[in-house]
Amino acid sequence: xxxxxGSRVTADRAYWAGRILQAASIGKPLLCPFCDAPxxxxxxxxxxxxxxxxxxxxxxxxxxxxxxxxxxxxxGARVGNTRRSxxxxxxx
Ligand SMILES: [Zn+2]
Numbered sequence: 001x002x003x004x005x006g007s008r009v010t011a012d013r014a015y016w017a018g019r020i021l022q023a024a025s026i027g028k029p030l031l032c033p034f035c036d037a038p039x040x041x042x043x044x045x046x047x048x049x050x051x052x053x054x055x056x057x058x059x060x061x062x063x064x065x066x067x068x069x070x071x072x073x074x075x076g077a078r079v080g081n082t083r084r085s086x087x088x089x090x091x092x
Pocket of ligand 1: 032033034035036037067068071
């Protein structure tokens with residue numbers, strides 16, 4: 001998957017994989033920001049950005065959080081739909 005071939009992204013994933021493992025090992029797992037279920041490396045996950053990049057959110061780990069891949073992608077689709085319907089309203 002081309003999306004994850006950049007070295008910066010790989011380093012960020014390694015960092016968050018470590019955080020997920022460490023949090024789980026002390027009994028305080030990181031929670032998915034969308035469904036509030038604990039993050040686990042066994043479940044596919046992505047790095048989500050607290051502020052979406054399209055809204056000018058800064059890059060960097062302060063703005064990152066791991067989220068289930070399925071939850072993250074469903075949320076992205078919702079944002080896209082909202083934007084499209086807003087744009088349609090403005091035209092009228
Ligand atoms: Zn989730």
